[in-house]
Amino acid sequence: MVLLDGKKTSNAIKDEIASQVSSLVASGEKKPHLAAVIVGNDGASLTYVASKVKACERVGFESTLVKLPETISEKELLHTILQLNTNPKIDGYIVQLPLPKHIDEQNILLAIDPKKDVDGFHPVNVGRMALDLPTFLPATPYGIMELLERYDVETSGKNVLVIGRSHIVGRPMSILMSQKRKSGNATVTIAHSHTKQLSTLTKTADIIVAALGIPEFLTGDMVKNDVTIIDVGITRVADNTKPKGYYITGDVHFDSVSKKASYITPVPGGVGPMTIAMLLKNTLLARNRHAN
Amino acid sequence: MVLLDGKKTSNAIKDEIASQVSSLVASGEKKPHLAAVIVGNDGASLTYVASKVKACERVGFESTLVKLPETISEKELLHTILQLNTNPKIDGYIVQLPLPKHIDEQNILLAIDPKKDVDGFHPVNVGRMALDLPTFLPATPYGIMELLERYDVETSGKNVLVIGRSHIVGRPMSILMSQKRKSGNATVTIAHSHTKQLSTLTKTADIIVAALGIPEFLTGDMVKNDVTIIDVGITRVADNTKPKGYYITGDVHFDSVSKKASYITPVPGGVGPMTIAMLLKNTLLARNRHAN
Numbered sequence: 278m279v280l281l282d283g284k285k286t287s288n289a290i291k292d293e294i295a296s297q298v299s300s301l302v303a304s305g306e307k308k309p310h311l312a313a314v315i316v317g318n319d320g321a322s323l324t325y326v327a328s329k330v331k332a333c334e335r336v337g338f339e340s341t342l343v344k345l346p347e348t349i350s351e352k353e354l355l356h357t358i359l360q361l362n363t364n365p366k367i368d369g370y371i372v373q374l375p376l377p378k379h380i381d382e383q384n385i386l387l388a389i390d391p392k393k394d395v396d397g398f399h400p401v402n403v404g405r406m407a408l409d410l411p412t413f414l415p416a417t418p419y420g421i422m423e424l425l426e427r428y429d430v431e432t433s434g435k436n437v438l439v440i441g442r443s444h445i446v447g448r449p450m451s452i453l454m455s456q457k458r459k460s461g462n463a464t465v466t467i468a469h470s471h472t473k474q475l476s477t478l479t480k481t482a483d484i485i486v487a488a489l490g491i492p493e494f495l496t497g498d499m500v501k502n503d504v505t506i507i508d509v510g511i512t513r514v515a516d517n518t519k520p521k522g523y524y525i526t527g528d529v530h531f532d533s534v535s536k537k538a539s540y541i542t543p544v545p546g547g548v549g550p551m552t553i554a555m556l557l558k559n560t561l562l563a564r565n566r567h568a569n
Numbered sequence: 570m571v572l573l574d575g576k577k578t579s580n581a582i583k584d585e586i587a588s589q590v591s592s593l594v595a596s597g598e599k600k601p602h603l604a605a606v607i608v609g610n611d612g613a614s615l616t617y618v619a620s621k622v623k624a625c626e627r628v629g630f631e632s633t634l635v636k637l638p639e640t641i642s643e644k645e646l647l648h649t650i651l652q653l654n655t656n657p658k659i660d661g662y663i664v665q666l667p668l669p670k671h672i673d674e675q676n677i678l679l680a681i682d683p684k685k686d687v688d689g690f691h692p693v694n695v696g697r698m699a700l701d702l703p704t705f706l707p708a709t710p711y712g713i714m715e716l717l718e719r720y721d722v723e724t725s726g727k728n729v730l731v732i733g734r735s736h737i738v739g740r741p742m743s744i745l746m747s748q749k750r751k752s753g754n755a756t757v758t759i760a761h762s763h764t765k766q767l768s769t770l771t772k773t774a775d776i777i778v779a780a781l782g783i784p785e786f787l788t789g790d791m792v793k794n795d796v797t798i799i800d801v802g803i804t805r806v807a808d809n810t811k812p813k814g815y816y817i818t819g820d821v822h823f824d825s826v827s828k829k830a831s832y833i834t835p836v837p838g839g840v841g842p843m844t845i846a847m848l849l850k851n852t853l854l855a856r857n858r859h860a861n
Binding site: 469 | 675691692693694695696697698699700701702725726734736740743744747748754755756757758759760761763764765770
């Protein structure tokens with residue numbers, strides 16, 4: 278069993294990016310600059326954004342944190358978006374989700390300039406992905422593709438089961454892995470809440486991408502030997518025996534599944550760190566496009 | 570076995586559209602206006618475009634055929650596209666593919682105003698489809714979804730196999746049928762040239778969408794009883810015993826497969842006529858959006 282070590286791999290990617298930033302700085306050129314917009318005080322969101330800002334520092338990017346009150350109106354937030362769109366210093370930016378309920382997320386995402394949409398959530402970037410045109414791939418799927426590629430996991434002709442059809446993970450994974458590309462050319466099945474006899478599908482899959490958000494859903498008896506497992510889930514499970522009162526787990530029951538797997542991502546330390554690394558990669562790409 | 574009669578269904582849809590156009594005309598409002606751009610003299614393309622123009626007449630739409638010489642430059646064609654984008658009389662238009670080799674199709678498709686892109690090929694419309702936002706669905710997949718719906722074919726929780734990953738049929742079908750929508754909620758597998766043991770997949774599928782372009786590829790021994798078959802293929806096969814010297818067939822060997830199928834589309838008269846009906850539906854939608 279090989280651990281698909283997202284932490285190690287993301288560090289390697291960050292080193293590559295840092296070295297490119299050093300070259301830019303050495304030739305007197307502009308550093309990449311990522312902005313992150315956060316609305317309100319949700320603990321998990323603040324943690325995510327803080328880790329993104331920290332990652333920027335690590336690779337030598339400029340970063341700007343735009344922290345807005347929970348009570349901001351949609352109109353005011355749209356105004357901030359337009360400022361970020363036109364600010365030539367900002368190469369790319371993200372709007373941390375979820376937004377407060379009185380704001381229509383879709384309206385906000387549609388207002389982001391696709392050229393600065395380093396999360397890859399704007400329809401034009403989603404469409405470009407589906408059409409296999411150059412674009413910003415959404416960071417989590419992009420990270421998974423990169424992880425598979427760097428570990429030389431064979432995907433061509435393999436039966437891949439993607440569990441979950443979310444716009445940010447399941448859907449793009451099902452598209453990317455079935456395209457003619459590196460870590461692609463797989464025969465992909467997308468399963469979701471309406472799927473019947475899921476365990477029949479899990480038992481025949483060569484590669485499973487679990488992105489359904491149910492902690493430790495996938496167990497050892499549900500998979501075949503030598504399966505490759507990508508665990509996208511990340512849930513805090515309450516546990517009084519732990520110092521923090523909870524533990525972090527994925528959608529995969531690691532102990533039982535890892536016994537049968539040929540490759541598996543741990544949680545934490547698998548897909549999560551890759552996501553941040555790919556956000557940085559997209560920001561560097563945005564910067565290089567603007568510069569050309 | 571029930572024949573999914575695309576001809577009959579498309580006629581019903583055309584009647585519905587014609588009745589809506591009559592209402593518009595009766596209240597002194599503008600008719601929908603579709604333009605079709607064709608470059609060169611490819612026989613099949615001319616036939617397709619002629620049938621689209623004829624369908625416009627049938628439902629009371631205005632139509633404009635923009636016929637351009639094979640030798641037109643990409644720049645000149647882009648100029649035509651920009652004129653169509655800004656012409657307020659035109660609600661929607663299509664550029665008949667394929668284009669001559671000296672023209673970059675992607676550049677042309679990207680230049681079409683998404684609001685007039687009734688073929689649904691522009692990245693922003695593809696992205697909106699993938700994100701399940703209101704859009705122009707590409708006509709062939711849209712026609713298949715409509716056919717399934719009008720014949721009350723149950724798709725929720727069914728195992729659907731889409732054979733072919735083209736941008737205009739296979740990919741959108743795999744997305745649409747797995748979405749939470751009418752004729753959706755299926756567990757969808759997308760197969761293609763790299764798929765191994767395809768017949769294992771065809772034998773377990775409840776619904777097969779064959780869009781690979783190999784005449785009579787899918788045979789009776791490859792499917793299970795009560796399967797639903799959507800045949801997207803349309804190929805001319807040379808045959809000296811036929812008056813025209815050829816016959817038209819799909820990707821499905823109709824005689825053997827229809828014996829086991831619960832529902833099946835014929836070729837011709839299945840998916841083909843639906844495609845044109847949905848192009849008209851998109852044009853009506855474009856007109857109504859512009860009017861509002």
